[in-house]
Amino acid sequence: MTSPCNDPRLVGLNVYRVGGAVRxxxxxxxxxxxxxxxxGxxxxxxxxxxxxPVGRDFPVFLHPDSAEExxxxxxxxxxGHGYAGFxxxxxxxxxxxxxxxRRDLTINAIAEAADGTLVDPFNGQQDIEQRKLRHVSQAFSEDPLRVLRTARFLARYKTLGFTIAPETLALMGDVSRxxxxxxxxxxxxxxxxxxxLGEAQPASYFITLDQCDALSxxxxxxxxxxxxxxxxxxxLGGNSDALSSADWRYGLLVSPLSETQRESLAQRLRLPNAVARLARHVALTRHLLGEGLSASAVSHWLERLDAWRKPAQVNDQLVLVAVLAPPYVRVLKAAWQAAQQVSPKALMEEGYQGAALGTALKERRYQAIVETLN
Structure with a gap:
């Protein structure tokens, strides 16, 4: 890591590296x-x-060369209430x-001077050694976002053996209630x-929130x-790199829910459209795999994926199928490719137009799927 010692812009300033970089x-x-x-x-x-200057709520500045804060x-x-009520x-x-x-956890309350000396008034190094996530002070309870942040840190560091200190988990429960x-x-x-969701142990995040009554x-x-x-x-995504992103993990997480429940959750969290859409598609694919590859089920799957206008959405779900049910990939790919071979232009040359063309396309695609599955 770079040091401020030789930076002429910092001469005369008392500067410390803090937070995540030190931790x-x-x-x-x-x-x-x-x-x-x-x-000072x-x-x-x-x-x-x-x-x-970039800080709206308190003075934060960007270094003109490095852009560090x-x-x-x-x-x-x-x-006041919430994250901004300070x-x-x-x-x-x-x-x-x-x-x-004022910081949340002791492991985040360690500072490093320009000469490398650590300033650790709240024993953060000891908690790092003991693998504990522990709050710095009772002021932890003043910011409800810290409940989520602490659960997120556990999702990141659980593989290193970290746990949340019992008194901190109790305080998180008080904030939740x-x-x-x-x-x-x-x-x-x-x-x-x-x-x-992007951390090594995402389940730990939700389990922790459930334990401290924050999930509801x-x-x-x-x-x-x-x-x-x-x-x-x-x-179910296991160690698959293809399904390791936060969006895929969220889609799998909510796939057991009903459509109404998924949409309610998406609206409450104000999810990005792409995330909510992927969640719908994951649930759709899992339902298909659960009920079996009948021609009607595969046809419905393709229609719900808007396959003819957005073929990339089908290809994305085939990635999911390859992880969840590898034997089905070849069959679904073949059915999808056969349905794609049905040409609207050829049907128009046969004299189909308007609504009749749409009906004929659907029927011919369905027949192509039937023949492939048989």
Whole structure:
């Protein structure tokens, strides 16, 4: 990692590397981004050095060369509901320890000075050694997003042996039962969930939220007797690289739900259209595999996938079939290719037009599927 020691723009500033970069270096985990905190400085001092302000709620600046974030040391006080309900104080009087105190977990509250010295007032290194996710202070409960973040960190680091400290899990339960989670923005909830779905142990995210009574606020459809089925469905992707993205894992997770439940969940989380659509298609494909490859079922599958206008959607689902039911891939590919050979132009040359053309296309495609399956 680069050091601010020789950066002329930082001369005279008290700068520390903080947060994830320090944590992941200590864990031997890949470090991709640096975050910095500047103690004892003012916004004017940063502007004079050419830094570009980007913080809307508190002073954060981008380095003009590296584009890394440099935030002025700050404290926060709860002043409303949800993630954004805080009053922020960023001044030259805020100490490094005061800045670290406002952070969520002890493993995220370690700072590294320019000479490599670690500042660790809340024993984050000890918790890294003991593989514990532990809150820094009772202020943890003031930000409901931290419930989701802690569950997400477990999804990332569980393979290293991490667990959530019992007192932290209890505090997460208190936050969940307080009703504060309902004030989070849906987009923010999905962002945390999407990140968790991309981690090594995504099931840990949902299991943790269930344990601390957070699941029922944003994912009530998962709670109603189908939670285990949903987790089992998500695990069907196994170690397949093709199905390891957050979108695929989400689609598998919600595939045991009814169509009404999936759509309700998509609306509540304000899912991107592509994610909601893929979830519909995954459920459709799993239903096909469950009922068997009859001509009518395959024809319905292709129609629901909008196969004739968007053939890529069929190809995507064939990837899923290859993982879930390999023997079916060859048969479905053959049926799909046979149906594609039915030419609208040839039917028009036979005299079909308008609605009659559409009917004839459907019948000929169905017949092509029947002949292939037989």
């Amino acid at each position: 992941d270096r200590l864990l031997g985990w890949p470090v991709y981004d640096n975050d910095w905190v500047v103690v 400085a003012t916004p004017d001092a940063m502007l004079e050095r050419g830094f570009k 440099y935030a002025l040391a700050r404290t926060e006080r709860k002043a 009053q922020v104080v960023a001044s030259a009087d805020v100490t490094l320890e005061e800045d670290l105190l 307080s009703g504060e989670l309902a004030y989070l923005a849906a987009e923010r909830v999905w962002l945390e969930t999407e990140k968790a 606020t944003w994912w009530p459809e998962l709670v109603d007797g189908v939670f285990s089925d949903c987790l089992d469905a998500m695990a």
